[in-house]
Amino acid sequence: MVERMNKTILERARNMLSNAGLGKHFWSKIVSTIVYLINRGPSCRLDFEVPEEKWLSKNISYDHLRVFGFEAFVHVPKEK
Secondary structure, three states: OHHHHHHHHHHHHHHHHHHHOOOHHHHHHHHHHHHHHHHOOOEHHHOOEOHHHHHHOOOOOOOOOOOOOOOOOOOOOOOO
16 A cells, blocks of 8 residues: 555656656655645545544645646845
8 A cells, every 4th residue: 555655656746747847856845745735635545534634633724725836936125
């Protein structure tokens, strides 16, 4: 089961790298993001409950999630 999950994580990481157009130096960040999302998605083993909600015994919010690799701009004040 662990080997299958590792394979799933690696496949998702390759897809995210490709879709975002990012280099391999983002590999660790992508893998961390994938594991984070897996823990916040429904699981068959938990009767389609969310592992994070089960662990914390409270509902979690998804408002903070954004598209990985989305183009962003940094605001620098004019005085700098």
